[in-house]
Amino acid sequence: MQFRVLLGDITTWHADGIVNSASSSLLGLSGGTDNAIHRAGGISLTSACRALKGCHTGDAKVTFGYKLPAKYVIHAVGPIWVGGKRGEEEELVSCYRKSLLLAEEKKIGYLAFTSISTEDKRYPRQRAAAAVIPVILSEGAYFTRIDMVCTDEAMQDIYTRAAVLFWLRRLNDGHCDGQSSLVDEAMIALVMLRVSADKPDPIALAERVRQMRRVLRPFLDMSQPRSILDMEQAADQVMASYRTLDELQADSNLGDTVPPYYQA
Known part of the structure; x- marks a missing residue:
């Protein structure tokens, strides 16, 4: 498996699937990248998310990408950072693991992640990276390539x-x-x-x-x-x-x- 850490715009990424840092409503309300993905995916993406009826923190759900270059979007709901004493790391790791499992179920060979929870929910970047990079590299053997797309x-x-x-x-x-x-x-x-x-x-x-x-x-x-x-x-x-x-x-x-x- 190739793992890369690259600068770019996830809405233009030509991967088989992308992972969005989503709000629990799944309606593009986290701002930033979440909102940009919904705008780029079009009304069909938002409608598909609305039909999923939300998602719990630490979990993820999948839709088609519609107008996005990626065939699938995995909507991962990361935790809001409140100091690290309310299980935030476990919830963050959980949504990365769930995203990998969903991608494997959809036979996605090339997956691209956004940085979940760090831009929209105040999760410290260094703590997030230290927690999730070992998960991706240890549990992502199924994939041909995984990219972390950075802003x-x-x-x-x-x-x-x-x-x-x-x-x-x-x-x-x-x-x-x-x-x-x-x-x-x-x-x-x-x-x-x-x-x-x-x-x-x-x-x-x-x-x-x-x-x-x-x-x-x-x-x-x-x-x-x-x-x-x-x-x-x-x-x-x-x-x-x-x-x-x-x-x-x-x-x-x-x-x-x-x-x-x-x-x-």
Whole structure:
């Protein structure tokens, strides 16, 4: 499964399905992205949502996308943030899990998420990313591709860093017998996080994987177990490397072609 964290407008995303951060009424009342999805989907989308008669927090329901490029819209109702002591994290994780299950039931191969609850319900971005990125990466194996579509660079950096830390923890916890294949998988995953092109050049991909391996060589050479500080410092190095990689991306043709072990 490819996982990417990209900037863009979810209403124009050519995925099989998109996940909307919806209000409990499902009528486009959360503002921002929720309202934009309803406007772009047209009156048929809103009518289909009205027929669903609402949705509980932590749950999700699905409709067709109608005028949207995506065939399906999954309407996930995330929690309103009230300090983190009323089960908000459990409800947030629940609606991501429900969205993945609904997408799998509809045989959606390529799924794109908005950042649920962070823009419309005050959920802190960093806490949201730390809670849900492991869920997507651990439980999204069915999908060919999952994108997190971000509205600004700050959001993109937060979700990217959460994914980087996920892979660094995997490397830290990996068993020695499978370490070589795990490192290869992690290097490709880290490179693909910020690749927006749909048709990658395999040579460009291989070169960027080699660059990522050089960035993480000090971390990889450390004896295990590495400390939390070691992982945070390695994550800083990876995030810094993306600035250089992003500059090169416009001149490359990096996208879908990845080695077999990274396919869904």
